[in-house]
Amino acid sequence: MSSLKTKKSGNIPIPLSDAEIGKEYIVETIVCKGMVRRRILDMGIVPGSIVKVLRVAPLGDPIEILTKGLPLSIRRAEASCIKVREVMRS
Numbered sequence: 001m002s003s004l005k006t007k008k009s010g011n012i013p014i015p016l017s018d019a020e021i022g023k024e025y026i027v028e029t030i031v032c033k034g035m036v037r038r039r040i041l042d043m044g045i046v047p048g049s050i051v052k053v054l055r056v057a058p059l060g061d062p063i064e065i066l067t068k069g070l071p072l073s074i075r076r077a078e079a080s081c082i083k084v085r086e087v088m089r090s
Contacts, residue, residue, distance in 0.1 A: 013083035016051065017063065017076050024052045025084035032081030040078060044068050051084065 013028040027049050030040055045051065045067055054064040054071060061076040 011085070013085050015080040016053070016065070016082040016084050017079035019051075019053045019079075019084060019086075021053045021055060024050055024087050024089075026050055026087050028083045028085055030082055032078070036078060036081065040074075040082065043072055043074075044070070045072075045082060050087065051082075 016025065016027075019025055027045060027047050029047055030037055030045070032040070045065075049067055052066045054066050056063050062073040063076060063079050064071055064073050065079075066072075
């Protein structure tokens with residue numbers, strides 16, 4: 001079983017909207033409020049969960065991600081509310 005570690009370089013969380021395709025990230029926090037926050041949490045994107053960007057639409061919106069084995073499409077504005085750190089498997 002592999003363990004997860006956050007990448008030492010670039011220790012500052014970035015918005016999921018800026019994440020690279022194909023890399024795995026751990027959700028640190030969700031900064032939006034209200035119904036948008038509730039929708040993100042209801043999709044299973046919670047602090048501590050692992051997300052991976054699968055692809056981005058040609059015009060940049062929406063973004064397809066994978067979390068808990070489920071592919072989801074979210075708006076770029078929603079993804080910008082999700083702060084993540086890149087993980088490294090060891």
